Amino acid sequence: MRKFFLALVAAALGSLALAQSGKLEIFSWWAGDEGPALQALIDLYKKRYPNVEVINATVTGGSGVNARAVLKTRMLGGDPPDSFQVHAGQELIGTWVLADRMEDLTPLFNQEGWMNRFPKGLIDLLSYKGKIYSVPVNIHRSNVMWYNPAKLREWGVQPPKTWAEFLTTCQTLKGKGLEAPLALGENWTQQHLWESVALGVLGANDYTNLWNGKLRFNDPKVVAVWNTFGRVLDCANKDASGLSWQQAVDRVLEGQAAFNIMGDWAAGYMATTKQLKPGEGFGWAPAPGTAGVFMMLSDSFGLPKGVKNRANVLNWLRLVGSKEGQDAFNPLKGSIAARTDSDPSKYNAYLQSAMRDWKSNRIVGSLVHGAVAPESFMSQFGTVMEIYLSGRNAQAASNAAQAIATQVRLGQ
Amino acid sequence: MNWLKNKDTLYGFLVILPSLVLLGIFVYGFIFQTFFTSLTDWGRDPAQALSANPQIRFIGFENYRELFTGFVDARFRQDLVNTFFFTVFFIMGCLGVGLGLAIVLDRSPKGEGFFRTIFLFPMSLSFIVTGTIWRWMLQPQGGVNQLPTLVGLPKGEFAWLTSRQQVWQVSWNDLPFITALVVSVVLVFIAIAAFRGGEQRRGFIASGSAALILLWAFTLGRTLQPLPYDEPHGFNLAFIGIILAAVWQMSGYTMALYLAGLRGIPEELREAARVDGASEWQLYQRIIFPLLAPITLSAMIILGHISLKIFDLIFAMAGADNAPTDVPALLMYLTTFRANQIAKGAAIGMILLLLVAAVIVPYLYSQLKSEVRR
Numbered sequence: 001m002r003k004f005f006l007a008l009v010a011a012a013l014g015s016l017a018l019a020q021s022g023k024l025e026i027f028s029w030w031a032g033d034e035g036p037a038l039q040a041l042i043d044l045y046k047k048r049y050p051n052v053e054v055i056n057a058t059v060t061g062g063s064g065v066n067a068r069a070v071l072k073t074r075m076l077g078g079d080p081p082d083s084f085q086v087h088a089g090q091e092l093i094g095t096w097v098l099a100d101r102m103e104d105l106t107p108l109f110n111q112e113g114w115m116n117r118f119p120k121g122l123i124d125l126l127s128y129k130g131k132i133y134s135v136p137v138n139i140h141r142s143n144v145m146w147y148n149p150a151k152l153r154e155w156g157v158q159p160p161k162t163w164a165e166f167l168t169t170c171q172t173l174k175g176k177g178l179e180a181p182l183a184l185g186e187n188w189t190q191q192h193l194w195e196s197v198a199l200g201v202l203g204a205n206d207y208t209n210l211w212n213g214k215l216r217f218n219d220p221k222v223v224a225v226w227n228t229f230g231r232v233l234d235c236a237n238k239d240a241s242g243l244s245w246q247q248a249v250d251r252v253l254e255g256q257a258a259f260n261i262m263g264d265w266a267a268g269y270m271a272t273t274k275q276l277k278p279g280e281g282f283g284w285a286p287a288p289g290t291a292g293v294f295m296m297l298s299d300s301f302g303l304p305k306g307v308k309n310r311a312n313v314l315n316w317l318r319l320v321g322s323k324e325g326q327d328a329f330n331p332l333k334g335s336i337a338a339r340t341d342s343d344p345s346k347y348n349a350y351l352q353s354a355m356r357d358w359k360s361n362r363i364v365g366s367l368v369h370g371a372v373a374p375e376s377f378m379s380q381f382g383t384v385m386e387i388y389l390s391g392r393n394a395q396a397a398s399n400a401a402q403a404i405a406t407q408v409r410l411g412q
Numbered sequence: 413m414n415w416l417k418n419k420d421t422l423y424g425f426l427v428i429l430p431s432l433v434l435l436g437i438f439v440y441g442f443i444f445q446t447f448f449t450s451l452t453d454w455g456r457d458p459a460q461a462l463s464a465n466p467q468i469r470f471i472g473f474e475n476y477r478e479l480f481t482g483f484v485d486a487r488f489r490q491d492l493v494n495t496f497f498f499t500v501f502f503i504m505g506c507l508g509v510g511l512g513l514a515i516v517l518d519r520s521p522k523g524e525g526f527f528r529t530i531f532l533f534p535m536s537l538s539f540i541v542t543g544t545i546w547r548w549m550l551q552p553q554g555g556v557n558q559l560p561t562l563v564g565l566p567k568g569e570f571a572w573l574t575s576r577q578q579v580w581q582v583s584w585n586d587l588p589f590i591t592a593l594v595v596s597v598v599l600v601f602i603a604i605a606a607f608r609g610g611e612q613r614r615g616f617i618a619s620g621s622a623a624l625i626l627l628w629a630f631t632l633g634r635t636l637q638p639l640p641y642d643e644p645h646g647f648n649l650a651f652i653g654i655i656l657a658a659v660w661q662m663s664g665y666t667m668a669l670y671l672a673g674l675r676g677i678p679e680e681l682r683e684a685a686r687v688d689g690a691s692e693w694q695l696y697q698r699i700i701f702p703l704l705a706p707i708t709l710s711a712m713i714i715l716g717h718i719s720l721k722i723f724d725l726i727f728a729m730a731g732a733d734n735a736p737t738d739v740p741a742l743l744m745y746l747t748t749f750r751a752n753q754i755a756k757g758a759a760i761g762m763i764l765l766l767l768v769a770a771v772i773v774p775y776l777y778s779q780l781k782s783e784v785r786r
């Protein structure tokens with residue numbers, strides 16, 4: 001009997017010690033430029049819980065192209081990381097929540113009082129059947145048009161407000177000898193352009209309906225999106241597929257092109273790498289036809305079922321969602337906090353303007369960056385783009401998109 | 413149990429047993445598992461795709477049917493066509509360049525050893541390294557496109573890896589007919605060779621099957637349409653860059669093979685031919701090339717299976733998403749690990765396996781048969 005008690009006490013002591021120590025494995029694709037931001041978060045965590053050994057497991061590759069494959073083999077092999085980075089929204093829900101691999105975090109949100117701290121539009125995108133499954137750490141905006149203010153003054157044009165206006169401006173600029181007024185990069189940046197065109201042509205309501213199945217892809221409205229997209233592509237450079245997104249941004253800065261549609265990580269590139277002053281060295285406006293709408297994408301962390309260090313993960317998630325954590329991470333990452341109460345003085349001029357829009361604008365999610373469509377749709381959207389680019393047939397592309405949407409049960 | 417009494421046989425069996433078991437599990441076991449997976453609907457229902465205990469239903473050859481005739485799988489069909497053209501040009505390039513280099517080196521020029529090492533060197537690089545180097549050289553703005561400026565010409569404009577131009581387009585619906593024509597032409601050649609060699613029976617079988625296939629092609633073959641509409645597929649010019657890099661890497665290897673073959677031809681044979689008054693060209697045409705035929709066959713098999721499986725070179729040169737340079741192996745990776753369509757990815761894998769087997773198995777068969785004859 002005594003032995004039994006001793007064992008019990010030992011076990012109790014052991015579990016107490018475990019609560020504050022042990023390990024925490026963070027799986028992400030934040031290496032290279034984004035590494036310091038993640039490190040700031042990890043340092044903060046270590047300060048709070050000095051006995052926990054944090055394992056920083058990163059797999060390089062932009063947008064997680066390689067990390068996601070590694071994550072899937074680990075999850076299928078029964079070795080889930082304690083917490084992993086994932087694009088908030090359908091990329092998490094369509095792959096992992098539907099597969100019943102994630103824990104419901106709604107209690108954590110209630111406990112921490114986060115329901116009022118994050119905008120409702122964001123909570124809606126994160127939720128599946130009324131439950132929340134991940135904690136967003138940052139917000140990027142997808143529908144931004146970048147330009148070089150000095151060059152626009154020289155050409156005497158204003159940033160266009162609608163896509164129709166954009167096409168007129170494009171003709172004006174072509175008349176002034178600018179071969180390709182729109183700078184475009186490799187494959188995914190073309191899809192990135194598509195989602196801004198779609199939002200601009202359809203408007204926020206129909207754009208949202210596209211993803212919940214209320215508007216079909218072969219609807220004439222969506223065929224019109226493809227037609228506009230084709231005309232916008234005619235304004236772009238012919239060597240697009242060979243350029244990275246940075247090289248496309250460079251063309252705008254050098255005056256070889258007037259506009260570029262890219263997410264606001266471009267602001268980080270221009271402000272940090274190129275040392276340009278926001279508003280002077282580079283200017284920005286919402287993508288044509290999308291003023292008042294914030295097309296967002298977000299990185300988030302969740303809690304997989306069956307992890308070894310659950311208590312440590314919950315502490316990590318508390319930190320990730322806290323004001324302190326988000327304000328340490330985001331200025332370094334070049335994004336804004338998902339919370340609406342963060343401290344503007346820590347951010348540069350572009351990010352401050354994005355923060356104002358984040359609080360006041362209507363929020364919709366990005367397709368290419370995983371917010372509104374599951375991976376099964378998103379990765380096959382490349383095939384749709386291929387069908388369009390090879391024949392420039394808007395109807396064929398719309399039909400293919402609808403066929404894939406049906407096949408992957410989009411919006412059901 | 414007589415063989416057990418022979419101790420050597422027993423020891424021999426015990427020694428190879430571990431590798432037999434490992435091969436059985438890790439090669440053939442997984443081939444069967446992949447085949448079984450390809451017959452299921454794993455990945456169609458997003459709720460089951462990555463769940464801990466996925467519920468998988470058997471759906472027969474539905475995935476294969478979709479790949480060849482489905483509306484949204486046009487990319488797979490283009491990839492098959494890409495692989496076909498890549499394989500043909502890659503093998504032709506390697507054999508041509510390799511043979512040329514070998515003939516030059518066979519004449520023992522000055523610094524032969526030095527050049528041999530230089531030509532063979534690219535083979536020792538990994539495809540990833542080759543791909544990265546060539547990716548830089550084939551950038552539209554620089555590298556190879558700048559070469560003409562050295563001699564005062566305007567710089568090249570060709571978009572090496574991203575060109576969307578396509579030549580030699582054929583509708584997917586015409587493929588059954590064309591395949592039948594090609595097969596019957598091959599059979600006719602086999603028949604002619606058999607009749608010449610005096611193998612009457614073989615000749616009749618070959619010509620008979622050729623006639624049957626032709627009959628089918630002109631009657632039912634034209635009505636067999638996999639797709640309800642015309643879907644053109646052709647040779648993507650973007651592949652020229654990939655072929656260039658792949659030939660650069662592997663032609664040194666074919667050179668080594670040919671050089672070994674050339675050195676194996678006894679000097680007496682050449683001298684005898686020369687004494688008989690053969691010109692240099694006749695010497696190669698009548699004596700040397702026929703003797704090199706077995707080496708050509710081995711080289712074709714090795715290069716053929718490399719080109720069918722090619723993945724890393726294209727991944728490094730153009731990325732996985734660059735559709736003009738897509739091949740089935742890349743599509744398999746994207747389908748499985750990005751789109752979560754695990755069963756369909758497995759089906760692509762099985763088709764690749766079949767293609768490689770179609771190249772390898774006849775070769776192994778003929779090798780084994782000739783060994784037995786010996």
